[in-house]
Amino acid sequence: MEAPVSVTPETHPSEIRYVTDADGNPVGVIVPIDLWREIESERETAYLLKSESMKQRLLEAKARGQDQVGAHIPRGRQLAPD
Secondary structure, eight states: OOOOEEEOOOSOTTSOEEEEETTSOEEEEEOOHHHHHHHHHHHHHHHHTTSHHHHHHHHHHHHTTOSOGGGGSOTTOOSSOO
């Protein structure tokens, strides 16, 4: 059986909320969706930059002035396993 958890009260919708166990130890966070999408985008970019050929393609696209290089990737598709 899992220990009960509590969530800090929401004070502002843009703030990160911490989830703690019964002993007060942090076990997770709740983040606003806009912040999560930003984090997810950064993770995808970091994954893509691991490949030298993909890194070159991204840099070329950036040079062409495209502001959404990953627009062809369907939303919700995971690029790298967790």
